[in-house]
Amino acid sequence: MVRVFSTPSCPYCAALKSFLKEHNIEFKDIDVAQDLEAQKEMIEKSGQYEVPVVDIDGEIIVGFNQERIKQLLKI
């Protein structure tokens, strides 16, 4: 499962999400400005105060790291 932790005004989050859509990857978009439980989980798991964070089957990627995302999703 792919989860994207994002905030509404973050440009890199938007770029990341449109990248996933372009490659027809289904993902759950979590707005951590609203969902504070998810925000806590994101900060703990990533060790970062930074969005976007992507969770690909438990593998955590900080930032819009296109190469790493492509690798994990095999696209």
Place this chain on the structure above:
Amino acid sequence: MIYDLIIIGGGPGGITAGIYAARKKLKTLLITKEWGGQVIKANEIENWPGTKKISGTDLIKQMTEHLKKFEIEIKEGKEVIDLDKKGDNFFVRDNDQEYEAKAVILATGKIPRTLNIPGEEEFKGKGVSFCATCDAPLFKDKEVAVIGGGNAGFDTAMDLVKYAKKIYVLEFLEEMKGDPITKEKLAQTGKVEFITNVAVKAIKGKKPAPYRAEGSGSGFVESLIYEDRKTSEDHEIKIDGVFISIGMMPKVGFAQKLVELNKIGEIVIDKDNYTKTPGVFAAGDITDIKYEQIVIAAGEGAKAALAATEYLKNK
């Protein structure tokens, strides 16, 4: 393999240079760390002719799709760390590889200016942020510092007042430089404390856990040390986040051997985008041209590619 032209940078300048170079049938390589640069941060662009309103992300998407239609080699996600000249040719190096070309165009634009103090790099993403629009919601009910009392710093503070419980705005000079009307708005929230005449000296915290370590909930920013420039006394304030908003700087370090820089570190070019080294051209915000606009950077990219074409023909 020797390229005719290597373009460094994937913003409007680099992309347009790529389109023009490919149409001139130059054997071209474009290397970029990311697409769009500062444009990505623009929510609404209303001065790109032919398009009434578009987001930065969408505009860059259109530009890169347009570029990729042409015959041009592209390396994405690569950061150029060195540019040198040996004989007649230029050598461009990223972290993995070296490439050779007869001419280069520098179009790496500007990036947020850094403080260059202890802790800044170490705690990046661990409390130190350069993007309040992105990260402000993560500092709900926390205490934060904004470095820079200009309009950029004030905008950062405005993004933060919705979330943080206390915001220090620190300014190096004697007075805040941002608009008084915004300052008043910030003051009215009762959350903002303005401190002038300070030199920020260090950002402190527990040693960060290794990247992506499981349960690495520790290792975040805890405080900041600044010197009161009047009394020369050091002060420590407890904060959870530091937002650095002290303007932009040209991303030019890798090319310094071959170009001349002006006082603020921009590459000096002539009207045809030549730098001091023949064969090295520059375009967009990285140069000393006065106005920094998407349409101007694109135009400068086109000019640089045409100048490079002519240079290669006459070589």
